[in-house]
Amino acid sequence: xxxxTLNVILRAMFGADGAExxxxxxxxxxxxxxxxxLSLVPVPQWDWGRWSPWGRFYRNRRxxxxxxxxxxxxxxxxxxxxxxxxxxxxxxxxxxxxxxxxTLLKGQTVVASIGLLHADETVFPDAHRFxxxxxxxxxxxxxxxxxxxxxxxxxxxxxxxTMEMRVVLRTLLxxxxxxxxxxxxEGFRSRGVTIAPACGAxxxxxxxxxxxSA
Ligand code: HEM
Numbered sequence: 001x002x003x004x005t006l007n008v009i010l011r012a013m014f015g016a017d018g019a020e021x022x023x024x025x026x027x028x029x030x031x032x033x034x035x036x037x038l039s040l041v042p043v044p045q046w047d048w049g050r051w052s053p054w055g056r057f058y059r060n061r062r063x064x065x066x067x068x069x070x071x072x073x074x075x076x077x078x079x080x081x082x083x084x085x086x087x088x089x090x091x092x093x094x095x096x097x098x099x100x101x102x103t104l105l106k107g108q109t110v111v112a113s114i115g116l117l118h119a120d121e122t123v124f125p126d127a128h129r130f131x132x133x134x135x136x137x138x139x140x141x142x143x144x145x146x147x148x149x150x151x152x153x154x155x156x157x158x159x160x161x162t163m164e165m166r167v168v169l170r171t172l173l174x175x176x177x178x179x180x181x182x183x184x185x186e187g188f189r190s191r192g193v194t195i196a197p198a199c200g201a202x203x204x205x206x207x208x209x210x211x212x213s214a
Contacts, residue, residue: 010028070136073134075162075165076135077132082197084195086195087112087113089109114146114149123144177206178204186198
């Protein structure tokens with residue numbers, strides 16, 4: 001019964017299938033058992049190597065985290081270079097508001113440009129280059145990476161949207177090899193509130209050979 005439940009969770013929630021599903025099914029039951037035992041003892045400050053319980057725990061986690069980290073970094077970089085929403089607005093409620101050299105008055109509207117901040121070379125060096133590695137080295141600063149806005153009105157669907165992107169991308173990449181078309185630098189068009197690729201994001205897609213799974 002537990003095995004069936006684990007299968008369902010790995011397939012439905014994490015989009016795992018084929019060889020990856022097999023590997024996760026091997027790693028996880030032992031890792032959960034080991035993790036529950038280890039949670040009762042202090043985390044050691046040194047590495048006892050691959051045959052120690054903590055060494056095995058970290059090795060399993062590194063194996064799983066490696067591909068997840070790159071996938072997540074890629075999603076972060078896509079949202080930096082192509083934010084779905086380009087601007088967000090705030091209205092001044094206090095009698096006055098100082099921002100840098102400006103004094104704004106009650107009732108004035110401020111437009112915060114998500115696109116301009118993400119393209120700012122002083123914030124993201126080599127900003128026009130698509131480079132997911134920049135987020136492998138350091139997670140995004142919530143004051144600099146703002147595709148979901150910020151502060152108390154930040155998008156409430158951010159975590160859900162991220163989870164959706166992870167599941168959709170993992171599922172697509174599992175079944176298809178995806179590469180860009182020969183056209184470069186596709187522009188964007190407005191869809192009202194959101195912006196989208198001008199030509200619908202054309203890709204070259206080829207089915208991947210499937211690895212049989214139980
Ligand atoms: C990639 C997907 C999404 C992006 C890029 C996005 C982006 C944004 C942005 C920029 C804001 C304005 C935040 C601000 O002014 O600081 C916002 C607000 C909001 N979003 Fe999203 N959003 C996404 C998905 C979703 C989803 C899936 C939901 C619901 C399940 C959602 C619900 C909301 C709501 C309710 C607000 C208004 C929050 C408020 O005013 O307090 N969004 N979103």
